[in-house]
Amino acid sequence: SYVLTQPPSVSVAPGKTATITCGGDKIGSTSVHWYQQKPGQAPVLVIYFDTDRPSGIPERLSGSKSGNTATLTISRVEAGDEADYYCQVWDMISDYRVFGGGTKLTVL
């Protein structure tokens, strides 16, 4: 089955830039979507189709992709960005939706 690999944790100081990666051997041929989940809350879509932001999501959050790695970048990190972040793709072979294991972002 399709596997997406994320680092378990990323730490960053306030005001700095956080990068969260998502790797998979077929990422280059599909779109990547990102979700933010704060403790006790449902996930929220923050990036879709690699780089698009839903309305209401700050421009500080951006997505990119190169080869088989997608990246979520959070600029000027704030305490309120502390959350779990998940990448997700559509597997065109199985027609399944697949999540990465998640990355816990800690703001120091």
Add this chain to the structure above:
Amino acid sequence: QVQPVQSGAEVKKPGSSVKVSCQASGDSFTDSFNDFSISWVRQAPGQGLEWMGRIIPIVGRVQYADDFRGRVTFTADMSTSTVYLEVSGLRSADTAVYYCARGGGSNGYYFDSWGQGTLVTVSS
């Protein structure tokens, strides 16, 4: 933001079944709810998100992920814009928060609106 509304927390015995509902709220959201795919996502305590499968009410199509096929059933009531998840033969490993999520894009490629989650606890 408009989001689906799910039923409340449940405590169940091992071997029993549970049925969780997910209903559209808000006029515009309700009008289109049946046209979208609605997925179910499981999150065990302290764990990540697992896609269980989806239902497209308007065409009656149901798709189950391999790990869940055989013990879960998705149904829909278009008259009330409600979808249901039923899990049978519950075991302790099914203790989790279950989310419904609306599919975005032409084929539900991503999830643009999530229910608040329903905690199902399986305990003797």
